[in-house]
Amino acid sequence: MRGNGWGERVSLDLHETSTGLQEIAGWVREAGTVVALAGAGISTESGIPDFRGPNGVWTKDPKAEKLASLEHYMSDPHVRARAWQMRLHHPALTARPNRAHQVLAGLESKGKLDTLITQNIDGLHLAAGSSPERLIEIHGSMREVVCMSCGSRSPMASALVRVRSGEPDPSCESCGGILKSATISFGQSLVRADLERARRAANGCDLFLAIGTSLSVYPVAYLPRLALASGARVVIFNAEPTPLDPFVDALVGGSVGTSLSALAALL
Ligand code: NAD
Numbered sequence: 083m084r085g086n087g088w089g090e091r092v093s094l095d096l097h098e099t100s101t102g103l104q105e106i107a108g109w110v111r112e113a114g115t116v117v118a119l120a121g122a123g124i125s126t127e128s129g130i131p132d133f134r135g136p137n138g139v140w141t142k143d144p145k146a147e148k149l150a151s152l153e154h155y156m157s158d159p160h161v162r163a164r165a166w167q168m169r170l171h172h173p174a175l176t177a178r179p180n181r182a183h184q185v186l187a188g189l190e191s192k193g194k195l196d197t198l199i200t201q202n203i204d205g206l207h208l209a210a211g212s213s214p215e216r217l218i219e220i221h222g223s224m225r226e227v228v229c230m231s232c233g234s235r236s237p238m239a240s241a242l243v244r245v246r247s248g249e250p251d252p253s254c255e256s257c258g259g260i261l262k263s264a265t266i267s268f269g270q271s272l273v274r275a276d277l278e279r280a281r282r283a284a285n286g287c288d289l290f291l292a293i294g295t296s297l298s299v300y301p302v303a304y305l306p307r308l309a310l311a312s313g314a315r316v317v318i319f320n321a322e323p324t325p326l327d328p329f330v331d332a333l334v335g336g337s338v339g340t341s342l343s344a345l346a347a348l349l
Contacts, residue, residue: 103341106332107348109315110194113289118186119305120200120207123294123320127339128177130204134296136322152269155262156230162260163250169263170242174203174224179210182293185342187211194349197283201295201302203265218280220272220302222265231259238263277301284308290316294338297324306330 110116122132132138154161169175179187187210189195199218200207205225207217227241228234234256241261244252254261266272280302284290290309297303297318306316306326316330319338327333334341 102332102334103345103348106317106334107345109289109317109331110189110345110349113194113287113315115196115287116189116194116289116291117197117199117283117287117309118189118195118291118293119284119295119302120186120198120202120293121295121297122202123296124182124200124338125174125177125180125202125204125206126294127180127182127337128173128204128206130173130177130206132294132296134298150268152267155267156260159251165262166241166245166251169224169238170245172224174205175238175242177204177206179206180339182338182342183207183210183212185346186293188346189349190216192349196287197280199280199283199302199305201299203263218276218283220266220276220280222263222273224263224265226264227261228264229254229257229259230262232257235264272301280305281308284314285312287312287314290314291319292316292324292326292330293319293342295320295324296322297326 122130126132134141155165183206186195186198186207190198190212195216197216197218198207198212199220201221203219203221203224205223208214225238226235227238232254234254241252252261253259284305285308287309290306292306297306303326306318310316310329316326317332317334318324318327318330319334319341321335321337
């Protein structure tokens with residue numbers, strides 16, 4: 083499939099699907115090191131909307147992107163109060179992992195997944211059984227809150243109890259600082275050690291699977307490029323085109339729940 087400069091889109095309703103997935107399953111079997119990068123698209127089947135898909139939060143409300151910045155959050159108590167209200171009703175708090183999360187946890191338990199890098203903050207990979215040692219939550223996790231002054235961490239659930247009992251913007255119980263979900267906001271740097279680990283994984287793998295991501299958030303979107311540059315095969319599983327499609331070894335369209343389950347059945 084590789085070498086013509088254009089990835090070959092494998093559509094799930096075409097006859098070639100099983101042939102394409104058979105070949106990808108062969109790549110998984112023969113790879114020494116497999117790395118996966120997951121995005122918001124892997125969690126839409128758990129009821130958590132993505133940002134840029136057809137029903138994405140920002141597709142429907144472009145202004146919401148601006149409100150997600152660290153600058154607004156730190157400077158405006160009304161933005162924080164709104165953010166806490168949104169956290170109270172965030173679908174991730176009640177969501178369950180779906181078959182795509184389970185396929186990745188299964189690949190790991192078979193010794194076929196070295197590192198799982200996720201852009202998701204919903205904690206569903208851990209809930210599906212992926213082990214914390216092999217998981218890099220590169221944009222953090224909303225299961226915890228962090229104090230922006232002293233750095234102390236505590237469970238999101240405890241902070242939400244305080245919001246429910248009438249505190250619009252609960253502050254740190256140790257130092258009085260501003261609390262925020264332990265996620266990377268716009269305008270905030272990634273954790274250097276996580277990024278370095280993700281870079282090493284992408285550089286050192288034989289097969290890189292990009293799953294349910296628009297590959298438009300940097301620096302994470304560089305990771306499959308690093309893998310390509312180091313000679314790894316790259317496969318994209320996504321319902322919509324991405325900027326990297328022309329350069330990769332295979333493209334698998336349709337639902338990632340369906341395509342990953344079909345792949346797992348061939349392994
Ligand atoms: P994105 O919204 O930019 O892109 C998601 C992609 O997944 C889209 O191209 C969409 O077409 C595709 N998609 C959606 N559902 C799919 C499905 N069932 N099967 C196949 N493809 C599907 O998401 P991104 O690239 O991850 O970047 C968005 C940023 O938003 C990330 O940094 C992430 O931290 C954050 N985010 C996280 C969550 C979460 O934790 N679940 C949800 C929304 C956004």
